Amino acid sequence: MSGSVHFPVPPEVVCDYLADPANRAEWQSSLARVEDVVGEMGVGQTWTDVTLPGLRPRMRTTELVRPQRWSETGTWRGFEADLTLELAPAPGGGCVVGVVMDLRGRGPLGPLARALALVSPAAVRSDLRRAARLLGERHRTGS
Template sequence: MGPSLGRGAAVAARRGRRADPREVRRGLRAADRGDVLTTRAIDATVQLPVSAETAFRYLSDPRNRPEWQSSLLSVAVPPDEEPHLGQTWSETTAVGVRPHLETTVFTPFRDWAETGHWRGVTATLALHFTDVPGGCRVHATGEISGQGAWAVPAGAAGLMASRAIAADLRKAGRIMASRT
């Protein structure tokens, strides 16, 4: 784990002596000296066979998510609530995670973003929509962070997130295309 520093491990203090004076290597803790923190970036771009307006309307509505997001079982959002800036909802995933989410950016047909929290894990996702010939391009960016005991699971989820999001967006594109 990490580069070899060319010296042995610190030894415990013997009776009547101080502990080894060498410093603990930096980078093992967050900058505030708190718990270990892991952050993984998300980046995926897909072409969809529908307009940016159609994609934005479908993808920004949390009620549609269980249909196209492979890891989701259900979403709790009022049935008559239209998507908007500040909208909040909760989800239940296939692995039992139940994050609480909020829409943080809502620029119709162009940009949409969310932030989600569950225990020691925080995730952000932003979608940028661009019309292109034959459909639209959706660029997804974000990150998954975990703190303390949640650093390892967040890091593992982050390793797969870009590919999973791209696959889910392509599935959403197929669903939207079949309805037009």
């Protein structure tokens, strides 16, 4: 999956917000909360996403080059997903966040993973648009 979303704030603000697990439940629609955060924000930090359906993937930051790139890997049972966000200044202000995602399933979960990979791009872009709105509102109000 790939695509991009415009944010009305600088790449540094976006990177710090999206890479911090403490913010995830605010902008990620499927997330109830984050638990078991281990380590500081950066490569090697881990946490557990607790989703609204009750799934609990274990997440790990695999790359953080602030403010240009952030990557994570999530694993849950026989599934594994990689998400990379590429941030770049946008002409006219703010930044563009490019998204690359790969979802895999082991063994008999492979076909299900491929089917989920077809619908996940819209959900990821929707979540990022939500994050962009939240950061834009904060920027306008100065909070």
